[in-house]
Amino acid sequence: MKYTITVPASTANLGPGFDTFGLALALHDVVEVEVTASGLSVEVIDAGAGDMSGVPTDESHLVVRALRRACRHLDVSVPGLALRCHNAIPHARGLGSSAAAVVAGIAAGYALAGKDVDEGALQLASEFEGHADNAAASLLGGFVVAWQSGTTFHAERLEPHAAIRPVVAVPEERSSTDQTRGLLPDYVPHGDAAFTASRSALTVHAVTSRPDLLFAATEDRLHQEYREPAYPASVRLMRALRARGVAAVISGAGPTVLALTTTGILPDGVDVTGFEVMPLPVDPNGVRLDTDSA
Structure with missing residues (x-):
């Protein structure tokens, strides 16, 4: 067999x-x-x-x-x-x-x-x-x-809502989960924890029912900014996409950038040099x- x-x-x-x-x-x-x-x-x-x-x-x-x-x-x-x-x-x-x-x-x-x-x-x-x-x-x-x-x-x-069409931007560089976890602090401010908890709850609603809320739902104060030294180009791209209203995040431990779109494309004018951009359906x-x- x-x-x-x-x-x-x-x-x-x-x-x-x-x-x-x-x-x-x-x-x-x-x-x-x-x-x-x-x-x-x-x-x-x-x-x-x-x-x-x-x-x-x-x-x-x-x-x-x-x-x-x-x-x-x-x-x-x-x-x-x-x-x-x-x-x-x-x-x-x-x-x-x-x-x-x-x-x-x-x-x-x-x-x-x-x-x-x-x-x-x-x-x-x-x-x-x-x-x-x-x-x-x-x-x-x-x-x-x-x-x-x-x-x-x-x-x-x-x-997940049928309208969600993920796009990933994959760089040549790699990252280690152990390395990026090592950049995280042992403690975070209570306000940041409360902020992230509210966005986590909203993410469930946004992904399953309200894709129009994905941008607000994917805000994070728990881990992404702390990991910037491991992949600064990825964080710059994430910020550039979010500045254009795209629900962009770091995918897992990085360095890939994930954009949760409803179009399957990234907006014009965003510099993706050094990244391979791929639409990947759910x-x-x-x-x-x-x-x-x-």
Whole structure:
């Protein structure tokens, strides 16, 4: 039996929803999995991301690690595996490439066990990164609200408004989530926390029902400004877009800029030099599994 797992990219935070909001985007990694007689074979194919140098092809590959974790959880063993990873999601750009790899591996483990992904899959995927926003979006599709209770991760999928047409501006430079988290202060002013809480609540309403409120909803005082030293060009572009009335934010840990538009285009006159601009529709479905028994 061969399995093909297709998993979408994701954008997280959407401005004020730090480690809470996620949105699945129609840019996909595809992993082909086949059970073999023994051993492990991993082939990595660059489908346009340009980031494949240095990606491991052994047990340390993130898809393999997640697959093995799911198999242990489900008490299933396989004699050997062959994986072909067609990567399209840019690495270290704030588009959920690591979460997508984890979700692909866990979905593969569930397929090998003959089971559908469930809440346990979300728990397994979220444990890899310590928060559930990107993983939940890649698993469930659409717009997700994620939270944590003790060591348990949860997420609820909501339907984003059909008028929302995301556009991303992806720079060549990369960023590290660990590095950008290191720029965040241990404490923020109470007024900034209250401001961001109000905008987070408004974001849920704006994304699901009132896209005309997206600009106000995506204001943030919790994390984006503190991260500016890591990617000043991205923050400049975000500010330039917001000055034109566009609901622009830093995508996840950056440095990609996300614009939540209703047109699918950015306004004329905004300098996007150094960025690849791509309209990316919302992915409504999340991870998808196809089987081939031929």
